[in-house]
Amino acid sequence: MDEAIARYPHEHRRSAAMPLLHLWQEHLGFISDNAVLWIAEKLGLQPINILELVTFYPMFREQPAGKTHIRLCRTLSCAMAGSLELMDNLCTTFGIQRQPEDAGKHNPILVSPDGNYSVGRVCGVPGELPHRPGVHGWRGAA
DSSP states (O other): OOOHHTTSSSGGGGGGHHHHHHHHHHSSSSSSSHHHHHHHHHHHHHHHHHHHHHHOOOTTTTTOOSSSSEEEESSSSHTTTHHHHHHHHHHHHOOOOSSOOOOSSEEEEEEEESSSSTTSSSSOOSSOOOOOOOOTTTTOOO
């Protein structure tokens, strides 16, 4: 953590907040309340300055993620192409609850796509290329 902070001049320590959040989540799995307090203190910021980053950016998790982290596109074009219905079908097919306390096997979340705007309903699973399943494309995959 200190190495990441040292990359920024003292007067711009705030700029180290995102790298520290990424490091914390990479090593501990999610950003806890204690993480927010620790990072804020380390950078000389108010906890709200860190919490606003955690709650704004969808790549940060405030709860432990499941074993498989499934990402579905949340943009307007994807929603119009059926990504929200795909999310519902995915949860129904695999019996997934979308509440944070269901951090067991799978965690579906809606995110902004990784630049693949043209195909709609983009779905990503770690270790696989994003793809475009049909709205009912998850049936039978269990």
